[in-house]
Every structure is written in C-alpha cells, then in structure tokens.
Amino acid sequence: xxxxxxxxxxxxxxxxxxxxxxxxxxxxxxxxxxxxxxxxxxxxxxxxxxxxxxxxxxxxxxxxxxxxxxxxxxxxxxxxxxxxxxxxxxxxxxxxxxxxxxxxxxxxxxxxxxxxxxxxxxxxxxxxxxxxxxxxxxxxxxxxxxxxxxxxxxxxxxxxxxxxxxxxxxxxxxxxxxxxxxxxxxxxxxxxxxxxxxxxxxxxxxxxxxxxxxxxxxxxxxxxxxxxxxxxxxxxxxxxxxxxxxxxxxxxxxxxxxxxxxxxxxxxxxxxxxxxxxxxxxxxxxxxxxxxxxxxxxxxxxxxxxxxxxxxxxxxxx
Amino acid sequence: xxxxxxxxxxxxxxxxxxxxxxxxxxxxxxxxxxxxxxxxxxxxxxxxxxxxxxxxxxxxxxxxxxxxxxxxxxxxxxxxxxxxxxxxxxxxxxxxxxxxxxxxxxxxxxxxxxxxxxxxxxxxxxxxxxxxxxxxxxxxxxxxxxxxxxxxxxxxxxxxxxxxxxxxxxxxxxxxxxxxxxxxxxxxxxxxxxxxxxxxxxxxxxxxxxxxxxxxxxxxxxxxxxxxxxxxxxxxxxxxxxxxxxxxxxxxxxxxxxxxxxxxxxxxxxxxxxxxxxxxxxxxxxxxxxxxxxxxxxxxxx
Numbered sequence: 001x002x003x004x005x006x007x008x009x010x011x012x013x014x015x016x017x018x019x020x021x022x023x024x025x026x027x028x029x030x031x032x033x034x035x036x037x038x039x040x041x042x043x044x045x046x047x048x049x050x051x052x053x054x055x056x057x058x059x060x061x062x063x064x065x066x067x068x069x070x071x072x073x074x075x076x077x078x079x080x081x082x083x084x085x086x087x088x089x090x091x092x093x094x095x096x097x098x099x100x101x102x103x104x105x106x107x108x109x110x111x112x113x114x115x116x117x118x119x120x121x122x123x124x125x126x127x128x129x130x131x132x133x134x135x136x137x138x139x140x141x142x143x144x145x146x147x148x149x150x151x152x153x154x155x156x157x158x159x160x161x162x163x164x165x166x167x168x169x170x171x172x173x174x175x176x177x178x179x180x181x182x183x184x185x186x187x188x189x190x191x192x193x194x195x196x197x198x199x200x201x202x203x204x205x206x207x208x209x210x211x212x213x214x215x216x217x218x219x220x221x222x223x224x225x226x227x228x229x230x231x232x233x234x235x236x237x238x239x240x241x242x243x244x245x246x247x248x249x250x251x252x253x254x255x256x257x258x259x260x261x262x263x264x265x266x267x268x269x270x271x272x273x274x275x276x277x278x279x280x281x282x283x284x285x286x287x288x289x290x291x292x293x294x295x296x297x298x299x300x301x302x303x304x305x306x307x308x309x310x311x312x313x314x315x316x317x318x
Numbered sequence: 319x320x321x322x323x324x325x326x327x328x329x330x331x332x333x334x335x336x337x338x339x340x341x342x343x344x345x346x347x348x349x350x351x352x353x354x355x356x357x358x359x360x361x362x363x364x365x366x367x368x369x370x371x372x373x374x375x376x377x378x379x380x381x382x383x384x385x386x387x388x389x390x391x392x393x394x395x396x397x398x399x400x401x402x403x404x405x406x407x408x409x410x411x412x413x414x415x416x417x418x419x420x421x422x423x424x425x426x427x428x429x430x431x432x433x434x435x436x437x438x439x440x441x442x443x444x445x446x447x448x449x450x451x452x453x454x455x456x457x458x459x460x461x462x463x464x465x466x467x468x469x470x471x472x473x474x475x476x477x478x479x480x481x482x483x484x485x486x487x488x489x490x491x492x493x494x495x496x497x498x499x500x501x502x503x504x505x506x507x508x509x510x511x512x513x514x515x516x517x518x519x520x521x522x523x524x525x526x527x528x529x530x531x532x533x534x535x536x537x538x539x540x541x542x543x544x545x546x547x548x549x550x551x552x553x554x555x556x557x558x559x560x561x562x563x564x565x566x567x568x569x570x571x572x573x574x575x576x577x578x579x580x581x582x583x584x585x586x587x588x589x590x591x592x593x594x595x596x597x598x599x600x601x602x603x604x605x606x607x608x609x610x611x612x613x614x615x616x617x618x619x620x
Contacts, residue, residue, distance in 0.1 A: 040540055041445040189328060191588055200535045201542060205342035212335040213327070228448075229535050236459040236534075248584035253448040253537045 139174020403521020458533025
C-alpha cells in the first residue's frame, strides 16, 4: 500500500464532490465496507452519498456495502464492526473514529492489509488511517460566531446550547464560537452555556429559560442536535427575529425554520460528501494507489440564511 | 427552594418563567401519573421514554405522511400506547417475567418501532418528521387564556387520577396489590387484571405526553424521550412513593417533577455552570427521599 499523507496535514481538496474513480488496473474484485448508523436524519444524506458512490463504482468491479454498525458511535460498537469487516475480507473500511478507543481497531485492520479511511470525526491522537473526510468543527464554530456577531450588530447577550460537553466535535464548535467572541467582539456577552444531550425538548425548555432570564437576549447558538427545539421555543414565544438563532445541519426541520425566518444562520458540513467522497477516494487508493493531497480533507461548510436559502437549497421549499 | 429562588433571581416568580417550569415538566408529569400507579403496585415501567417516542412518531406519520386528520391520528396514538402498555402487563402477569426485565425489553422494542416508523417504506435511515398541524401544535404550545394548554391538561389529569386512586374501588385495588399481593388475592382483588391495567394506563399517558411533545416541537424526533424513564421514576420517588409498592400519590409525583424542573430552571437563571446540574439532581433525589423516610419514621414513633 502507498504511504498515506501526513496525519495532521489538512486542506480543501480541489475535486471535492467531483472526485471520480481511476481505472481498476488489475481488475480484481474490490470490496469496501462503509460503517454507519441509521438512528437519526443526519445519516440520510450520508447514505445518499454512499449509494451514489456505489452506483459509480459498479462499473469498476467494486462492491460497496452500507453496514449498520449499531446505534452508538462509540469504539465498542464501531470497533466490533471493523473486526467483522476484517474477517469478511474487505479491502477497505470507512468509519467514524471520534473515540480514541478506535485506534487499536484501525491498527488491526491496517495490519491485515485493509485500508481505512475516517469520516466526520476523528481524534487528535494519530492512527494509521489513510485519510479523513469531514468538516473542521472548530472553524464551523468560528463561522457561527461571526454570523451571530453580524446578526446582532456586534453587541448583546448570547446563550449557547451544546449537545454534550463530553463530545469533542461539539466542544470544538463551542470553543470556536467562544474564541471569536473573546477575540473580536468584547460587547457580546455569553450569558450561559448548557448541555441538551442532543434532545430537542430539553433545548426547548433551556431556550425558554434563557429568554425568561434575559428578556434582552439577542441570540442563541446551538452546537448540535435538538436545534429545532430551541428554534421552536423562539417561535412560540413570539421572539422570531428579535432572538437570532444560529445552528448546524441542513435537515428538513431546520431548513423549514430558516424559510420561516426563525433560524437566521444554518451551517452545513457537506454531509453527503462524507459518504460519497470517502468511498471513491478509498477505492482510488486501493485500486490505483492514489494518495489524497492531505491527511484531513476538509469539506465546505455553506451557511444558509432566510435571504439565500433559495440559492443554496432551491428544492427544499417544494 | 421556591423561596431561595425567588430571592436569588428576580425573574423566577415572573409569570412567563413559572409557566416555562410547568410546561417543561408537564410531559414528565403526565407520564409520572401512570408510573405512580405502576410503582404503587410494586412494579416499575422503564419503557416510558420509548413509548412516548413511538406514539409521537405514529401520530406524526399518520398526519404528515398518510394525510389523516389530527383527531384520528391522536386516537390511534393513544390506543397504540395503551396497547403496548397492555402487552407489558400481560407479559408480566402471564409469563411471570420481572417488570424490570419486561419493561427494559419494551424500552428497546419501543425505540426500534420508533426508528421503523420514522424510516417509512422508502428508506432505511430514521428521519424526524416535521409537522405543521395546528391542532397538534396547540396541544403542545397553545394557551387556554394565559395558561399553557399542557399545564391545564396536566392539572385536570392529576385531579382525575387522585380521585380515581383514593375514591374508587379499582383505585384502592391498586394500593392493595402493592401493599400485600397475597392478602389482596385472598380478599378477592383481581391482582393480575389490576397489574395489566396499570401498565396499560402508563402506556396511555406516555402516548399523551408524546403527542403533546410533538406539538411543542412541531416535529416527531427519533430521540425524544431518551432517558425520560429516569426522570419519571425520580419524580415519583421524590414524591414519596415507595419502590416496594403500596405507597405513593399522584400529587407527590407532580411535586417531584416540579422540584426537578425548578432545579433545571435555576441553573439557567442563576448562571451556574451546567456541569453541576446532574450532581445537584442526584443530591436532590437522595435528600428528598431521605427526608421523606425520616419524616415517616418520626411520625410512626409519635
């Protein structure tokens, strides 16, 4: 196997979303396992991307299998799925690796000549994976901070509702948001940071509590899931427009709230490409020895607003 | 706690905030009514969060995907909750499987059914169902005068359940089964029917809570109710119910749910780091139950 790029090298790949398969020179059968979950709507575009890659690779003597690892993205669940993929003689495995416990399993796979690529999340501790495809969570947090500052005119009170304090991706977003405020906007005060454990009903109650506690609240930033709960609290309390909502991920329930003007900033992480690009690049590495330009291939993170939603997601209103 | 909070935060006693607290706890409170009856019989229902989710998803699916009217969908959701609760009750009584194990199984089955309903026939990835039905939204976030509808409904249900438990024969049967099952059986109480009934009622209240939450969020989410079983059981226990059975009141459970809701509200109002919230809830549960035991012991000694 060719040498992988440096683990911490990072950048945007020019062919993001357009990468196509190279010739399968030996024309040997290649098997790729995409380890996933199916427990929430975030996975819908991921699966679409994987299915698109599967259809493209059919003509290259390659099978792509969407494998549901379980209902938690922890190492005990995904590690077992990696071991099962090794046992089933897959040539390549794509998996989440947001937990350091995944590293021994990735090492085991590589030792068995199985190429591993990660998507969405991986830890700062080095593993022998070939490459990573996903968004930069810290940068996303900073972009959301900038958007919030712009929406509230650089001053006011802002609350943060985060998914889990224990999840690295959520913490990076929260840190990015806070850092922007600390560095550039001294007149914006973060009045509270709470954890909603990714649940919309908890986010709803917390947003209501923040609005009661701070009648002059200017905005709420939600780092992870349950964002529509907080947005509906703003809507139901009649504060649409006066309390700005900035949050993550293009989903039917969030996009609808952008169209209604309840959510003013909705940042995405090119979720579909976390399926499509990972699979095709993994194939290219196995079949043609093509090494991606960076260890971490960072995806674009478009920001939808009520003003640009028709340009960014023209089909979403139909 | 209310006195401390009203001094500590000028916003605590404001009407909006008080209704936020009550609305926030209304779904836990509604489920706590059923759980109280289950716990009085000496049982436990761990499946409440999942039953809430599955009925929420069923109701939303019937309206949004299949175009049924809200009333029909709500009736179907309530019947489905009742049915799943009945299944738990029947498994417990007919097959003599421990309530903890049976409802733990139902917790998993309910969540799986939620994913299945969320998936639909076309795809395999569970998706939330956004919903804009005005009637359902009213159940979750509408007002009767100045009071949130869900709070009015909760109060009504508390009164009905209290009268049922204290003033009717079937209500007294529930206490009798939990106090001493053997004596109850010898006295002619239909023990198995009573036990099936309490799980069925618990399922019904979970369904109602799920439909209300769907209205509040304008969405049926696959993960609603996750972890709610612990909040519901904690509310009932803080409210003075004994896990050994035979003791407990619906009003106590509602007070328990309110205490937990006030603690959560206090953390936001007083700007206390969130990390302490979970610790505090744990301490409140232990303190509340400890004080209750102490008081009961002292009263017995008088």
